[in-house]
Amino acid sequence: MMRGRTLPGLILSLLVSPAQWAGASDNDAVHTGVATCASSVCHGSAREKPESPLLRNEYLTWERHDDHSDAYQNLKSEQSKRIARQLDLNQPAHKADVCLDCHTDHVPPEQRGKRFMLSDGVGCEACHGGAENWLESHSGPDVDHAQNVDQGLVPLEQAEVRARVCQDCHVGDTERFAGHDLLGAGHPRLQFELMSYSVLQPYHYRTDKDYYERKPRADRPARIWATGQIEAARRMLDGIQSDGFMTSPLWPELAFFDCHGCHTPMSVEQPEERYSSPELTPGSPRLNDSALMMALMLERVIPGGTPETMLKTIRRLHGASREGPAQVRSVVGELEPQLASLAERLERTRLTPGLQRELLGELTRAGARGRFSGYLSAEQAAMAAQVLLKHGETGLEGPASAQLDPVFDALDNPDRPDDDAFQQAMKQLRAFLAQ
Ligand code: HEC
Ligand code: HEC
Ligand code: HEC
Ligand code: HEC
Numbered sequence: 160m161m162r163g164r165t166l167p168g169l170i171l172s173l174l175v176s177p178a179q180w181a182g183a184s185d186n187d188a189v190h191t192g193v194a195t196c197a198s199s200v201c202h203g204s205a206r207e208k209p210e211s212p213l214l215r216n217e218y219l220t221w222e223r224h225d226d227h228s229d230a231y232q233n234l235k236s237e238q239s240k241r242i243a244r245q246l247d248l249n250q251p252a253h254k255a256d257v258c259l260d261c262h263t264d265h266v267p268p269e270q271r272g273k274r275f276m277l278s279d280g281v282g283c284e285a286c287h288g289g290a291e292n293w294l295e296s297h298s299g300p301d302v303d304h305a306q307n308v309d310q311g312l313v314p315l316e317q318a319e320v321r322a323r324v325c326q327d328c329h330v331g332d333t334e335r336f337a338g339h340d341l342l343g344a345g346h347p348r349l350q351f352e353l354m355s356y357s358v359l360q361p362y363h364y365r366t367d368k369d370y371y372e373r374k375p376r377a378d379r380p381a382r383i384w385a386t387g388q389i390e391a392a393r394r395m396l397d398g399i400q401s402d403g404f405m406t407s408p409l410w411p412e413l414a415f416f417d418c419h420g421c422h423t424p425m426s427v428e429q430p431e432e433r434y435s436s437p438e439l440t441p442g443s444p445r446l447n448d449s450a451l452m453m454a455l456m457l458e459r460v461i462p463g464g465t466p467e468t469m470l471k472t473i474r475r476l477h478g479a480s481r482e483g484p485a486q487v488r489s490v491v492g493e494l495e496p497q498l499a500s501l502a503e504r505l506e507r508t509r510l511t512p513g514l515q516r517e518l519l520g521e522l523t524r525a526g527a528r529g530r531f532s533g534y535l536s537a538e539q540a541a542m543a544a545q546v547l548l549k550h551g552e553t554g555l556e557g558p559a560s561a562q563l564d565p566v567f568d569a570l571d572n573p574d575r576p577d578d579d580a581f582q583q584a585m586k587q588l589r590a591f592l593a594q
Contacts, residue, residue: 188289192274193282217363224361227281230262245344288313316377318386339413352542353387380550392450419534432529438478449535526585534576
């Protein structure tokens with residue numbers, strides 16, 4: 160499975176940004192290799208260059224601090240060997256397409272330049288796109304960002320584009336996927352939230368005033384969060400509609416379900432509140448609705464929304480999971496246009512500080528009432544609150560940020576989720592914000 164050569168992928172990328180961009184993985188440009196970016200006069204400076212708008216030490220940051228540069232080497236670790244054995248890959252992990260697809264810049268051989276090395280792992284061009292057509296020109300004195308993008312540089316400052324690029328590996332799609340077989344063999348759970356992970360990536364760019372001037376279409380953190388959630392929800396629904404959903408006549412692909420519903424020790428009580436899934440009887444596996452629940456929070460604050468309809472449809476989705484795949488897919492068919500409408504309204508709406516505070520209000524209200532049943536939703540709610548408080552424009556950062564600690568403490572041990580502690584922490588945060 161090579162990346163991104165499918166028709167649906169291409170169509171999607173055309174929808175994202177019609178004339179400008181054919182997508183990191185969807186265009187045929189040659190990937191020239193990390194070595195071609197790493198010269199000391201380019202991005203391989205030993206330290207930041209204050210006189211330049213860019214940091215210029217991007218290569219060293221990536222090479223020394225960014226996990227992406229180890230992604231290929233990690234395929235040779237004991238853990239990877241064990242995964243490969245358990246999956247009966249019959250070849251080492253670092254030779255298997257299923258691993259290389261997410262742990263390297265896995266473009267087909269004809270797109271690998273002379274200095275390209277698979278062993279570089281997730282290199283610059285895995286995110287920024289093949290540099291063949293802009294490597295020479297992009298550092299010119301009179302070249303602006305828009306021109307580079309015209310030449311194929313991927314505009315990662317745009318939320319929709321970044322959501323697609325990162326989630327291809329961090330959430331997966333119908334081409335690349337961390338299924339329950341991979342997880343069962345010992346692969347870590349793919350935890351992801353677009354804005355939090357953008358911050359978590361060791362910083363090799365600075366979003367200062369100059370950045371936003373050079374990149375006028377750059378999106379702000381709250382929008383990056385929101386767009387990431389809608390994209391994650393869309394991928395979940397796509398996955399359910401795909402052939403990969405039913406892995407056997409008896410069982411669906413368990414990676415679409417809430418891990419902790421099955422994996423919490425029996426001595427830990429499951430949450431009593433089943434806000435999004437009252438139609439499920441206790442003891443039923445439940446679909447992972449964490450991204451849909453975040454979409455619901457957005458639906459409540461973005462003008463023109465019909466949150467009651469969306470909540471009812473999410474509930475019916477859970478109900479349908481007791482009936483059969485056809486019933487599930489039929490409800491998914493109803494959710495898809497609802498999400499599309501939300502995405503479209505989000506694009507037209509300014510996420511003002513007031514609106515971001517409203518969103519934070521919805522999140523903490525729902526959290527304080529125990530509405531996020533299940534670890535995965537709670538985890539997403541916590542990251543959302545953090546993004547809005549620390550990186551958004553709510554104007555509430557500072558003292559309120561300290562109130563986040565108990566929220567994250569409650570999530571500290573994924574093997575023993577503590578719903579009560581989470582709810583308490585959200586109550587406290589809410590009370591603090593109301594002061
Ligand atoms: C080609 C696949 C790929 C793409 C594209 C990609 N990542 Fe990753 N990312 C990985 C892999 C694989 C790892 C784990 C590397 C390892 O430790 O072996 C990782 C690790 C990370 C980590 C460290 C996670 C941790 O637990 O500390 C962060 C943060 C991260 N990625 C953020 C991003 C962001 C943000 C984007 C988009 C701008 C992105 N990634 C795009 C594959 C990818
Ligand atoms: C859908 C994309 C995807 C696929 C397929 C995939 N990985 Fe990963 N892998 C990731 C990401 C993303 C991470 C980082 C997870 C995180 O920290 O959030 C990761 C993390 C890991 C880690 C932990 C690395 C560390 O720093 O501790 C190992 C080991 C690993 N993967 C091995 C494999 C092997 C072996 C295969 C093939 C059998 C494979 N992966 C297939 C995306 C993928
Ligand atoms: C995991 C994805 C990922 C990888 C790998 C990656 N970058 Fe980036 N890079 C980003 C994101 C996200 C941004 C911020 C959005 C933007 O402005 O493009 C960015 C921004 C930049 C910027 C723009 C800074 C500015 O102020 O305009 C430069 C330059 C850059 N990266 C160089 C590199 C180089 C060189 C490498 C390899 C050594 C690299 N990047 C690897 C994701 C990545
Ligand atoms: C419907 C129930 C169910 C769901 C949902 C589920 N799993 Fe599992 N999982 C199982 C079963 C059953 C096994 C096999 C246990 C065994 O081999 O004894 C398993 C095995 C595993 C293992 C191997 C270790 C172990 O406990 O045996 C891991 C890791 C794992 N699952 C992770 C996940 C993750 C991550 C998710 C969510 C993305 C998930 N599972 C969702 C039922 C589930």
